Amino acid sequence: MDLRGLIGRWPVIRQLRGEDGRGSAARSARTDALRPRTAEADTVARSVCPYCAVGCGQLVYAKDGRVTQIEGDPDSPISRGRLCPKGAASKQLVTHPGRQTTVLYRRPYGTEWESLDLATAMDMIADRVMATRRETWQETVDGKVVRRTLGLASLGGATLDNEENYLMKKLYTALGAIQVENQARI
Incomplete structure (x- = not known):
């Protein structure tokens, strides 16, 4: 390409010729090749x-x-x-490549973390919830029927919506917990 043709392609020259900067003067082959990041989503x-x-x-x-x-x-x-x-x-x-994708568990008095599969971790949680409920269950207090446990409590996070908080309240009430709170602000 000759020098005159090369200079004529510069955006400043095209703008000085009367082409405005919002049209072809501001475009390049790279600009034309760009696509939204969402275009390839299925x-x-x-x-x-x-x-x-x-x-x-x-x-x-x-x-x-x-x-x-x-x-x-x-x-x-x-x-x-x-x-x-x-x-x-x-x-x-x-x-993110640093995202934790496995369940990590540190045994009581342990110093090292170990990886567990999700099913094992969920079974451990369920076993501990049921053991705590069994060990701390109160049928009566001072002769009054209370049917509760003070060994379990729930504090819902601020990102939970009303429906999720409702389900958590139902679960913990069914378990006998009376300390159920959430941080819902909306």
């Missing part, structure tokens, strides 16, 4: 940001079962498509 799921009690709506884009992008949901009446910096970076919760 599924989109609606979700809620896990960080605080606001409950901003999110759209989770995935391809081949792997999360590729998380963006604000414009249909959310709470956030109307906006996310704070933490919410905008929430993709890292599931894709």
Whole structure:
């Protein structure tokens, strides 16, 4: 290509010729090749940001079962498509290479962590809940029927919605716990 043709392709020269900067003068082959990060997704799921009690709506884009992008949901009446910096970076919760993907357990008085499969960990939790309930159950107190345990309590997180808090309350009430609270702010 000759020097005159090369100079004529510069955006400043094209702008000086009368082409405005919003059109072809501001475009390049690389710009034309760019595609949205969401274009390749084969599924989109609606979700809620896990960080605080606001409950901003999110759209989770995935391809081949792997999360590729998380963006604000414009249909959310709470956030109307906006996310704070933490919410905008929430993709890292599931894709960061340092994410813990196994259950770690440190035995009482132990100094090292060991990996457990999820089924074993869930069985251990269930066994401990039932043992605590059995050991701390009170049928009566001062002759009054109470049918409770003071050995179990629940504090729900601020990101739980009303439905999740309702289910937790039902579970812990069924177990006999009376100390059930949540941090719901919405």
